[in-house]
Amino acid sequence: MGRYLLCGKEAELPFEIEELDLRIYTIEELCYYIYNNLMLIGDDFIGDRLIDFIRNGLSMPEIADKIERFHTTASDLDATLVMLLSEVGYYTEPEIAQFSRALMKRRKTNGPERVRMKADGLAERKRYYAAIRYYRTLLREPRDGRMSSEFYLGVRESMADCYGRLCRFDRAFQTLAPIYEQTKSDRILKKMYDISVLSGSELPPVYFSKVPDTRLSEWQQDYWNRESRLKDRIRNAEVMQIFLKDPEKIKEALAGYTAAIKEEYRSMLE
Amino acid sequence: MMNDGKENGLIVGYDLCADHCRISYHTDDNEEPKDLVFSDEENPYLIRNAICKKKGEDSWIVGQEAYETALLGGGSIVDKLLRLTEHSGFASFEGVRYSAEELLQRFLQETLKVLYKESGKKTIREITFTVQVLSGTVLDALIRAMKAIGIERKRVHIVSHTESWLYFILSRSRELRSNVAVLFDLSGDGLNYYEMNLLRGMQPNIAHAERTFLEEGFSLDILDSQAGCRMADSIMTSCVDRMLKKKLVSSAYLSGSGMDHCQRWGSGFLKTLCERRRVFFVENLFAKGAVYAALDRMRETSAYPYRIMCEGRISVDISMDVVKGVRERTLMISEIGQNWYECKTSFDIIPDQAETLKLKVKKLGEKAPVDLEIPLHEFTKRGSKLTRIGVSVEFHSEDNFSVVLKDKGFGEFFPAGDTVVRRNFNVG
Numbered sequence: 001m002g003r004y005l006l007c008g009k010e011a012e013l014p015f016e017i018e019e020l021d022l023r024i025y026t027i028e029e030l031c032y033y034i035y036n037n038l039m040l041i042g043d044d045f046i047g048d049r050l051i052d053f054i055r056n057g058l059s060m061p062e063i064a065d066k067i068e069r070f071h072t073t074a075s076d077l078d079a080t081l082v083m084l085l086s087e088v089g090y091y092t093e094p095e096i097a098q099f100s101r102a103l104m105k106r107r108k109t110n111g112p113e114r115v116r117m118k119a120d121g122l123a124e125r126k127r128y129y130a131a132i133r134y135y136r137t138l139l140r141e142p143r144d145g146r147m148s149s150e151f152y153l154g155v156r157e158s159m160a161d162c163y164g165r166l167c168r169f170d171r172a173f174q175t176l177a178p179i180y181e182q183t184k185s186d187r188i189l190k191k192m193y194d195i196s197v198l199s200g201s202e203l204p205p206v207y208f209s210k211v212p213d214t215r216l217s218e219w220q221q222d223y224w225n226r227e228s229r230l231k232d233r234i235r236n237a238e239v240m241q242i243f244l245k246d247p248e249k250i251k252e253a254l255a256g257y258t259a260a261i262k263e264e265y266r267s268m269l270e
Numbered sequence: 271m272m273n274d275g276k277e278n279g280l281i282v283g284y285d286l287c288a289d290h291c292r293i294s295y296h297t298d299d300n301e302e303p304k305d306l307v308f309s310d311e312e313n314p315y316l317i318r319n320a321i322c323k324k325k326g327e328d329s330w331i332v333g334q335e336a337y338e339t340a341l342l343g344g345g346s347i348v349d350k351l352l353r354l355t356e357h358s359g360f361a362s363f364e365g366v367r368y369s370a371e372e373l374l375q376r377f378l379q380e381t382l383k384v385l386y387k388e389s390g391k392k393t394i395r396e397i398t399f400t401v402q403v404l405s406g407t408v409l410d411a412l413i414r415a416m417k418a419i420g421i422e423r424k425r426v427h428i429v430s431h432t433e434s435w436l437y438f439i440l441s442r443s444r445e446l447r448s449n450v451a452v453l454f455d456l457s458g459d460g461l462n463y464y465e466m467n468l469l470r471g472m473q474p475n476i477a478h479a480e481r482t483f484l485e486e487g488f489s490l491d492i493l494d495s496q497a498g499c500r501m502a503d504s505i506m507t508s509c510v511d512r513m514l515k516k517k518l519v520s521s522a523y524l525s526g527s528g529m530d531h532c533q534r535w536g537s538g539f540l541k542t543l544c545e546r547r548r549v550f551f552v553e554n555l556f557a558k559g560a561v562y563a564a565l566d567r568m569r570e571t572s573a574y575p576y577r578i579m580c581e582g583r584i585s586v587d588i589s590m591d592v593v594k595g596v597r598e599r600t601l602m603i604s605e606i607g608q609n610w611y612e613c614k615t616s617f618d619i620i621p622d623q624a625e626t627l628k629l630k631v632k633k634l635g636e637k638a639p640v641d642l643e644i645p646l647h648e649f650t651k652r653g654s655k656l657t658r659i660g661v662s663v664e665f666h667s668e669d670n671f672s673v674v675l676k677d678k679g680f681g682e683f684f685p686a687g688d689t690v691v692r693r694n695f696n697v698g
Binding site: 002003004005006007010022023024025026028029032033086087088089090 | 592595596599620622623624625626655656682
């Protein structure tokens, strides 16, 4: 049987998650963010800024006091998060139990794994520059003896994907090349092929001269197929239908997208 | 400055009828409401609803003087302002078109000037208008007009004549309302019978009043002739007989301009009415009742431990079962006895696996509520608990209300959609 959650107040001044360029206005949104972005939540998440937002922005002093007390005495981020979700009631008990399991899983991960999860989470939310920053940190810092070389190769590949999504094809190619050199993986070489085609540059002979023509034709066909499917999807997308009818909206959307990228780039440089 | 509502400001009851108005007021200095003396006419408390703009000047005259000025050619006049407002009409003075609302505002402003002058006070702490029929157009116009004059919305209230009568009688001593209390109001608007009784044995007890428009009502012009007076007396006698038959009446009241000289024309009906009953004639009864209503509203807790039920008040409880925090609770949207025009509620909900919005409507005396459901299928599907819906409930009369549901999205995670669902309900 369905139920209705009575919403709390909408804050006038939001709580900002700078890394995601995301603003949170309600306690329900805060719970949703915590529940779905666990990998992005660091030890500094619970602090004066959040407590002040809950107390004054959302006019929930009881919950703010409870978090403050709980966090000061126990200083346990995970327990504080569970307490917050339980108090608000946006999630049901089984959902909170699932969240607790995810927390336990997270607790078992080590430092580099956590950094990678955070970077992956940022990439998932299209915050590519921020993700690259974390990937780069992992690759620049001295290697953690507990981590395998596959882990670092995976990090490098994810970073290359981010570059690719930002249309920095040269950087993406340069990031993938060392992986191929080390692993001689066909999958990586195919990615390098795709990037070369996307960027419109010639295939560097140093990597592709020894690849048989039949294989190259296969890759080319696969590339075309994917391109054609993507074009169809874009054409059919509801949002595109709206855009085609309203050129002003295209301008607005593109301006917004560009502004977001610029903002993120600036924050990366700071 | 003029209407900043200082603590010792006036508490005003403003009776606004079709062709006249009356004002009573209360200050901290006087116990009982005082009636505003407006002119030295036959009935000094009565102000004709007429406004005249002086020729070639930006000055306005109201009441009987407006008619006189117009008759002498000193300006143009508009009367029956309430009716004009109800029809959202216009009037032109010297080539300039004025809306009825604007004229009403000027009229109110001029009458309040007289009030300030007589009372010696320049601020209004609370003003309650009382009108015979609560029409949405007139109520909105009154509220806007008062805002334009500079009186804050929170200081302005509007009640029906029935409610004014109820508050008036509640302010009297207990023995005058231990059984039924009745009122015959005879004015240019017709003959109306009001009855008030207390419904005991409920929690809280109910103070109930209702108005009956009596078809036998007559034009006050007939009182100018002897034959007419005889006819009026006989009509009123039969009305008293009919309406009070077998009723235990604790007190009977007479009001309205038609009753001003009832001792002169209504000896027969007064004899019938006064038989084993306490009868009172009260000048400005509705305006006084409005003052008592305003006074009661200003108290932290009502002086009258009753739930009020009458014209202008909602007759159903509307609620909704919601979850707040971890607890289930019932959210009261409207309660029996609330003024319908002040009953506007807005809140946000997030449906969790609910395909309809379910409201519970319960009439007085009914044990089980009736469910009213609004389907939510028009809203964009975004996954569980990811749509915040703005719910606005607004009454348009005692029995009619509308529910508007608006897709508010889910913050920046899911932007708001364009979907708006509106449903009207009649609970009469």
